[in-house]
Amino acid sequence: MTDQKTTRSAAASGAAPASRLAAVRRSGLAEQVAEQLLEDVVAGVYPPESRLPPEPVLAERAGVSRLTLREAIKELRQRGVVRVQQGRGTFVNPPETWAQFDSTLLNARAATEQGYELAHELTELRRIVERGIADLAAIRRSDEDLGRMEDAVSRMKAAWASRDLDEFSSADVDFHDALLRAAGNTFAMTLFHSVDPALRRVRRRTVEDSAELSERAIDYHTKIMNAVRRKSRKSAAQLMDDHLRETEEFTAQLAAGANPAG
Known part of the structure; x- marks a missing residue:
């Protein structure tokens, strides 16, 4: 009182x-x-x-x-x-027990982790979700969305030609962000924006470990963009699944190599 x-x-x-x-x-x-x-x-x-x-x-x-x-x-x-x-x-x-969708903590974990477990887990998550994102993007995309994708692919090509790995990895993530925006699902956007800083950091680490995979990423992104342009949901979703399956397998090999069974 x-x-x-x-x-x-x-x-x-x-x-x-x-x-x-x-x-x-x-x-x-x-x-x-x-x-x-x-x-x-x-x-x-x-x-x-x-x-x-x-x-x-x-x-x-x-x-x-x-x-x-x-x-x-x-x-x-x-x-x-x-x-x-x-x-x-x-x-x-240990960092792996920290709040997983706290952007600051996830980025800190990415900065301190020596192996590739986080890269692999993030890729698994992306494969689960981004197939659906590509599907939605194919029916919801605008001309502005397509412009963002085209810009990201062009930047990837130019960065790879000059071996600017920082710009390449940034443009790579920007392409996926453009698809996310095109899909227009606010829950998916919130989820991925919480992991974006960590995703950019681990992408930069993995891009220098495989030239072949990086070049194939450009090809996949181009094909996904064209499928989205044609509004081909099935093709966009399948291409995204194929793209991230390859990346998932690669990060699994990196993680296993960094932590061999003893």
């Missing part, structure tokens, strides 16, 4: 409740601290399974109160980055 009276009094006087503003400020600061800790984890300052320094030490380093630090740790716990073991401390979890 007292809080309600205080709130009404503050509203009548034109002043915002100070406690709410303080909570917003503290929350924003906690998010900043959480991001700083995540950067340290990604940089290897706190590797997987290592224990973070005690709360007073971390709070002092960050220049924040212990309450703010706890809120930052709570956020990282909710995102799966760390776990708190009563009486032992706070430990860093």
